[in-house]
Amino acid sequence: MYAYKEILTLENPQQLNLSQPLPFLKGKKVEVLIIVEDDIDETTYILQNQDLMQQIALSEQTFQQKIGYRPTKEELNEIVGI
Numbered sequence: 001m002y003a004y005k006e007i008l009t010l011e012n013p014q015q016l017n018l019s020q021p022l023p024f025l026k027g028k029k030v031e032v033l034i035i036v037e038d039d040i041d042e043t044t045y046i047l048q049n050q051d052l053m054q055q056i057a058l059s060e061q062t063f064q065q066k067i068g069y070r071p072t073k074e075e076l077n078e079i080v081g082i
Contacts, residue, residue, distance in 0.1 A: 035043045046052050062068030
């Protein structure tokens with residue numbers, strides 16, 4: 001596992017320029033967490049709440065194993081606003 005933290009202001013929201021290169025290898029799975037300044041209080045609350053973090057971890061496991069809840073087509077359309 002590799003941890004890196006940098007706070008920056010984006011000039012172009014389509015491009016992210018970090019102060020140092022990250023040691024990613026081609027074909028490796030990478031998880032990225034982007035926190036927008038406006039949401040920092042809510043994000044900090046979630047990251048510091050052990051119960052919520054456990055729920056997120058369990059959700060990730062069930063998603064990867066394809067055993068979690070699967071919404072219906074109608075529910076998906078409602079979620080994405082179609």
